[in-house]
Amino acid sequence: MIFRDSRLKSEAVNRLLEIVSSDRLITETERLLDYSHDESPHPPCVPVAVVKPVSVEEVVRIVQFAREERLPLTPRGLGTGLAGGSVPVHGGLVISLELMNRILEIDNVNLMVRTEPGVVTARLQEACAAYGLYYPVDPASLDDCSIGGNVVTNAGGARAFKYGVTGDYVTGVQAVLADGSVINYGGKLRKNATGYDLNRLLVGSEGTLGVVTEITFRLVPKPAHQVDLLIPCRSMTQAVELVIRLVQERRLMPAVVEFFEKKGTDASIRVLGENLPFPDAAVQVLIELEGNDREAVAEDALKLGEMAMALGTDEPLVAEDASSQARLWKTRRSLAKTLKQLYPEVIAEDIVVPVSRLAETVEFIRQLESRFGLMIVPFGHIGDGNIHTDFCRNESDRAGWQERVNRAVDELIDFVVRAGGQITAEHGIGALKKRLMKKGLGEAELRLMRHLKQTLDPDNILNPGKVLPDD
Numbered sequence: 273m274i275f276r277d278s279r280l281k282s283e284a285v286n287r288l289l290e291i292v293s294s295d296r297l298i299t300e301t302e303r304l305l306d307y308s309h310d311e312s313p314h315p316p317c318v319p320v321a322v323v324k325p326v327s328v329e330e331v332v333r334i335v336q337f338a339r340e341e342r343l344p345l346t347p348r349g350l351g352t353g354l355a356g357g358s359v360p361v362h363g364g365l366v367i368s369l370e371l372m373n374r375i376l377e378i379d380n381v382n383l384m385v386r387t388e389p390g391v392v393t394a395r396l397q398e399a400c401a402a403y404g405l406y407y408p409v410d411p412a413s414l415d416d417c418s419i420g421g422n423v424v425t426n427a428g429g430a431r432a433f434k435y436g437v438t439g440d441y442v443t444g445v446q447a448v449l450a451d452g453s454v455i456n457y458g459g460k461l462r463k464n465a466t467g468y469d470l471n472r473l474l475v476g477s478e479g480t481l482g483v484v485t486e487i488t489f490r491l492v493p494k495p496a497h498q499v500d501l502l503i504p505c506r507s508m509t510q511a512v513e514l515v516i517r518l519v520q521e522r523r524l525m526p527a528v529v530e531f532f533e534k535k536g537t538d539a540s541i542r543v544l545g546e547n548l549p550f551p552d553a554a555v556q557v558l559i560e561l562e563g564n565d566r567e568a569v570a571e572d573a574l575k576l577g578e579m580a581m582a583l584g585t586d587e588p589l590v591a592e593d594a595s596s597q598a599r600l601w602k603t604r605r606s607l608a609k610t611l612k613q614l615y616p617e618v619i620a621e622d623i624v625v626p627v628s629r630l631a632e633t634v635e636f637i638r639q640l641e642s643r644f645g646l647m648i649v650p651f652g653h654i655g656d657g658n659i660h661t662d663f664c665r666n667e668s669d670r671a672g673w674q675e676r677v678n679r680a681v682d683e684l685i686d687f688v689v690r691a692g693g694q695i696t697a698e699h700g701i702g703a704l705k706k707r708l709m710k711k712g713l714g715e716a717e718l719r720l721m722r723h724l725k726q727t728l729d730p731d732n733i734l735n736p737g738k739v740l741p742d743d
């Protein structure tokens with residue numbers, strides 16, 4: 273489709289001002305810059321205007337306006353995305369949901385929370401915790417990202433091993449579609465088999481199929497006791513063996529099973545300027561066990577430690593109180609930010625493979641590193657087979673580096689797909705990874721996705737240039 277030239281005429285500005293008050297419409301270049309990027313290395317693209325609705329009625333009118341004017345409309349949460357999803361690559365309008373930030377209801381009977389999309393994830397968690405309820409999905413960015421952004425990227429986090437990802441908690445969605453109609457699917461229902469699952473359609477849709485204006489999540493009770501173990505392993509093979517055995521032999525279902533390599537520990541020590549545990553360990557595995565019976569959890573932790581040492585690891589550190597636990601989490605929690613502080617550019621891949629293929633995948637990453645002369649830091653969710661694979665620029669030749677990274681990423685994704693894996697587990701496709709989609713999906717799946725987009729948004733207004741590869 274052809275987008276009309278992006279200068280918003282004063283007549284159009286006046287029409288927008290009929291929808292939102294002037295303090296919620298940004299047209300000055302300096303302020304627009306804040307909305308031109310996310311946390312990915314995607315080059316900034318400045319929108320023509322940013323509009324900040326506070327109600328679903330305003331969202332409807334903004335969508336209708338964009339459609340009439342044939343203006344691209346890019347939804348934005350809080351801009352922490354790692355795939356360029358909220359970057360307005362075709363200019364046009366950014367619709368920022370940041371002011372739709374009210375928690376509408378915490379329902380202590382049905383164990384549900386109903387919320388607007390702009391609420392910061394950590395705030396939603398805290399509000400639920402005040403009622404003794406638990407929203408367990410915890411992306412490392414939880415202090416900075418929005419719950420609506422989490423829904424449409426299907427965000428995960430360290431506790432996904434036991435609790436799953438954002439989409440697993442969504443029981444109802446309200447969204448404005450590209451034709452301005454409002455859908456309300458589901459609600460406070462633990463089960464619902466009524467027609468196609470429209471919640472699932474919107475989960476992971478990255479702003480390309482609708483603007484999410486309200487979400488209902490189911491909540492769970494939070495176990496009373498947590499025990500954390502940090503286990504220093506001698507190799508990735510040993511770490512994977514440990515993870516497989518803890519489920520297979522001990523039938524344990526930890527909340528957290530994370531890993532990072534020595535390169536990650538080194539980076540954290542440099543940036544944080546602190547002594548951190550096990551500076552010489554090749555790989556560290558962080559495990560959190562939980563339950564309501566303190567002694568039973570402690571007993572499981574003891575047995576897990578013994579099992580690890582029988583496999584040849586050094587003695588783990590064990591933490592039962594919040595401040596000692598924070599120390600064990602320090603490297604893992606801060607690693608993504610640490611790497612961004614240390615290197616001028618970081619391209620964060622987010623591959624996922626079956627757990628049984630993890631060790632060989634990390635070995636393949638090592639081979640790519642030496643063959644292409646790159647600095648690559650793998651870390652993340654070992655329990656889920658989800659490896660954050662951060663390509664860190666440690667040289668001044670940006671163009672040469674980017675070209676080698678592209679070739680290495682192509683080879684990595686080919687390897688991952690052959691191993692039964694996929695391009696991304698939680699960060700989404702956005703603008704940056706859409707060139708890889710043809711590697712991850714077959715023609716029939718891509719055709720169906722294009723049909724869905726064409727049917728729901730025939731004028732390609734909503735977040736154009738994202739998710740689907742160019743023809």
Ligand SMILES: Cc1cc2nc3c(=O)[nH]c(=O)nc-3n(C[C@H](O)[C@H](O)[C@H](O)COP(=O)(O)OP(=O)(O)OC[C@H]3O[C@@H](n4cnc5c(N)ncnc54)[C@H](O)[C@@H]3O)c2cc1C
Pocket residue numbers: 310311346347348349350351352353354356357358369389410411412413416417418419420421422423424425426427428429430478479480482483484485608609698699702735738
């Ligand atoms: C340091 C760091 C750590 C991170 N750790 C994790 C992690 O552990 N797990 C994880 O999954 N991600 C992680 N992320 C990535 C990011 O935080 C998530 O993708 C998050 O869900 C994005 O939320 P946001 O509000 O910032 O969305 P944005 O970046 O603003 O937008 C993301 C996408 O959602 C769309 N969108 C946003 N709101 C709406 C809406 N209401 N309706 C329709 N479309 C919308 C945008 O168009 C865009 O496509 C991390 C990022 C950083 C910088």
